[in-house]
Amino acid sequence: MREATYNEQVTDGTMNIKETNPISHAVSEPHPHVHRDDIGSKLGMWLFLFTEILLFGGLFILYMAYRFQYSEAFHIAARDLNVNIGTLNTIILLTSSLTMALSIAAIQKGKRILSMTLIASTIAFAAAFMVNKYFEWGAKFAHGIYPGSSHLLEKEKGEIIFFGLYYSMTGLHGIHVMVGIILLSIMFVSVWRGKTNPDKFIILENSGLYWHLVDLIWIFLFPLFYLIH
Amino acid sequence: MTHQAHDNSYVSYLDYKGKHSGIWAWLLSTDHKRIGLMYLTGIMLFFVAGMSLGFVMKTEMLSRGETLVDAQTYNALFTLHGVIMIFLVIIPGIPAAFGNFFLPIQIGAKDVSFPRLNLFSFWLYMAGGVVALSSLFLQGGPIDTGWTFYVPYSLRTNTNVSLALLAAFLLGFSSILTGLNFITTVHRLRAPGMGFFRMPLFIWALYSTAWIQVIATPVIGITIVLVIVERLFSIGIFDPALGGDPILFQHLFWIYSHPAVYIMILPAMGVVSEIIPTFAKRTIFGYKAIAFSSLAIAFIGYFVWAHHMFTSGMSDLARIIFSLFTFLVAIPSGVKVFNWVATLYKGSIEPRVPFLFVMMFIFLFSIGGLTGLVLGNLATNIHTHGTYFVVAHFHYVMFGGTVIILFGALHYWFPKMFGRMYNEKVATVSVILIFIGFNGLYFTMFILGYMGMPRRYWDYLPEYQLLHTISAIGAYILIAGILLMLHNLWKALRKGPKAVQNPWGGVTLEWTVPSPPPLENFDEIPIITHGPYEFPEAKGVK
Numbered sequence: 001m002r003e004a005t006y007n008e009q010v011t012d013g014t015m016n017i018k019e020t021n022p023i024s025h026a027v028s029e030p031h032p033h034v035h036r037d038d039i040g041s042k043l044g045m046w047l048f049l050f051t052e053i054l055l056f057g058g059l060f061i062l063y064m065a066y067r068f069q070y071s072e073a074f075h076i077a078a079r080d081l082n083v084n085i086g087t088l089n090t091i092i093l094l095t096s097s098l099t100m101a102l103s104i105a106a107i108q109k110g111k112r113i114l115s116m117t118l119i120a121s122t123i124a125f126a127a128a129f130m131v132n133k134y135f136e137w138g139a140k141f142a143h144g145i146y147p148g149s150s151h152l153l154e155k156e157k158g159e160i161i162f163f164g165l166y167y168s169m170t171g172l173h174g175i176h177v178m179v180g181i182i183l184l185s186i187m188f189v190s191v192w193r194g195k196t197n198p199d200k201f202i203i204l205e206n207s208g209l210y211w212h213l214v215d216l217i218w219i220f221l222f223p224l225f226y227l228i229h
Numbered sequence: 230m231t232h233q234a235h236d237n238s239y240v241s242y243l244d245y246k247g248k249h250s251g252i253w254a255w256l257l258s259t260d261h262k263r264i265g266l267m268y269l270t271g272i273m274l275f276f277v278a279g280m281s282l283g284f285v286m287k288t289e290m291l292s293r294g295e296t297l298v299d300a301q302t303y304n305a306l307f308t309l310h311g312v313i314m315i316f317l318v319i320i321p322g323i324p325a326a327f328g329n330f331f332l333p334i335q336i337g338a339k340d341v342s343f344p345r346l347n348l349f350s351f352w353l354y355m356a357g358g359v360v361a362l363s364s365l366f367l368q369g370g371p372i373d374t375g376w377t378f379y380v381p382y383s384l385r386t387n388t389n390v391s392l393a394l395l396a397a398f399l400l401g402f403s404s405i406l407t408g409l410n411f412i413t414t415v416h417r418l419r420a421p422g423m424g425f426f427r428m429p430l431f432i433w434a435l436y437s438t439a440w441i442q443v444i445a446t447p448v449i450g451i452t453i454v455l456v457i458v459e460r461l462f463s464i465g466i467f468d469p470a471l472g473g474d475p476i477l478f479q480h481l482f483w484i485y486s487h488p489a490v491y492i493m494i495l496p497a498m499g500v501v502s503e504i505i506p507t508f509a510k511r512t513i514f515g516y517k518a519i520a521f522s523s524l525a526i527a528f529i530g531y532f533v534w535a536h537h538m539f540t541s542g543m544s545d546l547a548r549i550i551f552s553l554f555t556f557l558v559a560i561p562s563g564v565k566v567f568n569w570v571a572t573l574y575k576g577s578i579e580p581r582v583p584f585l586f587v588m589m590f591i592f593l594f595s596i597g598g599l600t601g602l603v604l605g606n607l608a609t610n611i612h613t614h615g616t617y618f619v620v621a622h623f624h625y626v627m628f629g630g631t632v633i634i635l636f637g638a639l640h641y642w643f644p645k646m647f648g649r650m651y652n653e654k655v656a657t658v659s660v661i662l663i664f665i666g667f668n669g670l671y672f673t674m675f676i677l678g679y680m681g682m683p684r685r686y687w688d689y690l691p692e693y694q695l696l697h698t699i700s701a702i703g704a705y706i707l708i709a710g711i712l713l714m715l716h717n718l719w720k721a722l723r724k725g726p727k728a729v730q731n732p733w734g735g736v737t738l739e740w741t742v743p744s745p746p747p748l749e750n751f752d753e754i755p756i757i758t759h760g761p762y763e764f765p766e767a768k769g770v771k
């Protein structure tokens with residue numbers, strides 16, 4: 001049953017025969033053996049995500065240390081952040097994680113178009129997140145709150161640090177969202193061309209894992225910056 | 230290529246013609262052996278560059294006052310020397326060069342799990358090297374912060390700190406990807422029958438190292454990024470003028486950089502565990518103890534970072550705890566040394582060149598390790614901190630440990646990698662020169678440091694003159710020895726006699742394939758039925 005759906009979908013000719021035929025692969029590539037190991041790929045991806053957590057972990061440690069040192073100033077500075085935008089962005093990212101997971105389920109069931117639609121909506125949510133972020137940062141800049149600004153430098157040291165951390169942590173997270181947008185666009189094309197299909201969807205799964213991590217990090221950033229007063 | 234003349238029954242990885250030709254056949258190759266060889270080339274070139282800087286520094290220190298360079302140049306020299314030797318030579322060193330080459334072969338696989346990622350790591354390494362070197366010539370001038378990039382000075386100096394940091398970031402990324410690749414490969418691609426406890430100990434060492442690479446490197450990654458961002462936008466996180474805390478930088482820096490010394494030393498210990506059984510013709514003593522001590526080092530190595538900061542300002546309780554852990558981490562290293570020595574007991578030892586390097590390693594590394602205890606002890610640390618004692622200590626462990634074994638590994642696997650043999654007599658002479666020169670150069674530094682000579686100074690008081698002169702002469706002998714060694718290997722590469730498949734009588738899998746190995750290592754994936762070091766000779770005795 002599954003096979004049939006899959007075959008129907010790849011008959012549009014975009015499927016690259018060479019990719020799936022190990023023998024023809026052998027003549028042209030310096031690597032004759034074609035080796036596929038989905039569990040291996042997933043293991044590699046988990047390890048990579050682990051390094052991402054540690055990358056942000058360094059920042060979270062700094063946050064903790066400075067929150068301890070300047071709890072008063074952090075308290076005051078956090079009031080300048082807009083909880084509404086933050087909440088909206090949280091909802092957006094959580095929903096995008098859902099659509100991401102559903103797109104994988106869809107491709108497993110052989111529903112190519114549905115999967116593509118879901119990937120596209122994930123990308124749209126990600127873009128919406130960035131647009132919100134743009135307005136949020138823009139408003140801060142307009143109020144003269146940005147690293148090195150004379151307005152910020154007049155404030156207390158703890159507040160300078162708070163915003164330093166705010167910009168670096170949400171900034172790094174924003175970069176990850178943008179990388180996610182690029183990655184998911186590639187996935188979109190890959191599903192479209194049939195390279196990612198019901199028999200071979202490990203890259204889509206791995207991209208999904210990445211996207212959930214981006215979501216997860218935001219789940220921690222949101223309370224730390226917006227909610228704790 | 231010079232390797233045309235092999236018997237025609239197979240095509241070696243050196244002669245293999247793929248899609249690309251010329252230099253691209255190498256730069257675009259995903260073959261783990263070619264990648265390993267490219268790393269090796271890069272590492273040796275950078276080593277020679279770093280050594281030349283060391284040569285200039287020692288010549289400057291030959292007499293008092295300005296001998297060759299001025300003070301600012303000296304600052305740049307030791308910084309670059311440190312950056313090159315640490316980030317471009319010994320961190321990639323053994324894992325990237327020999328690990329890439331032999332990890333798949335020793336576990337009976339055709340390649341690593343992610344060959345293209347592997348090539349990408351290599352490019353990152355080259356990019357890092359190029360950026361590091363370009364920071365020398367671009368406007369702003371070579372950095373002068375010392376290889377540790379301590380804030381706040383690294384925020385204030387006008388030299389090219391950001392570029393050097395970017396280089397370190399790229400190199401770190403490369404290291405993470407290599408680690409990730411190795412862990413996956415060890416888990417997924419072992420030949421049938423090769424359980425974890427049938428893996429050669431070199432693989433255990435690489436596996437533990439890979440974990441450290443994956444776990445520790447991201448922390449330095451973010452630290453480096455923050456310093457760059459701080460320099461560009463003054464966010465204040467590490468800048469005391471804006472409320473930041475420079476000590477936090479030191480903590481984050483050493484959370485990576487201390488485990489990083491185990492990234493440097495564990496693979497070397499793995500190589501030692503390979504060479505010793507081969508030349509003693511005996512199975513290794515305490516296989517499991519050595520395997521687990523690698524993991525133990527990887528684990529305890531996380532909890533000792535603050536011993537670099539005993540004088541930076543910390544609570545006494547923290548200092549005592551870190552001092553305690555520092556002593557604890559010496560135990561697994563000790564376990565290894567005793568097991569190696571026990572392996573030699575009643576073995577039939579053949580002191581060929583690789584084995585001589587191992588002997589030199591055990592001697593030098595023991596001195597390095599024991600003086601580490603002096604530094605790990607709170608009271609004596611106050612006296613020796615920031616002196617030449619530290620310089621001598623880390624050269625004994627890093628150079629006497631890792632780099633000597635890098636040379637040893639080169640001599641052990643040279644016939645396998647290139648299918649040619651070097652002149653063993655010349656190699657032995659170079660070993661002796663290196664040994665004499667090394668101790669002349671660095672042992673004097675222990676005494677100098679104990680007498681109070683501070684590190685990173687370009688000038689000194691008259692009472693240090695004699696020892697500085699001896700040290701410089703030692704450096705010249707050492708460098709002569711290294712050049713002789715390289716010359717010997719280079720000659721062998723060009724026109725050395727053909728090497729046989731198994732010149733040393735080793736029993737791990739790499740000795741079962743031809744020299745140099747064919748593109749896919751094995752015609753048929755081997756099936757493993759016994760442990761890695763079972764010598765037929767030894768069985769006969771029983």
Ligand code: HEM
Binds near residue numbers: 284374
């Ligand atoms: C080849 C011969 C070598 C010579 C002649 C040499 C010499 C020196 C000298 C004179 C210093 C500066 C001491 C001071 O004034 O504080 C130094 C620093 C250093 N060396 Fe070497 N060295 C050599 C090899 C190595 C190797 C193989 C490594 C590491 C694998 C290494 C790592 C370092 C490091 C990390 C520093 C500290 C730099 C800093 O203070 O920021 N060196 N070396």
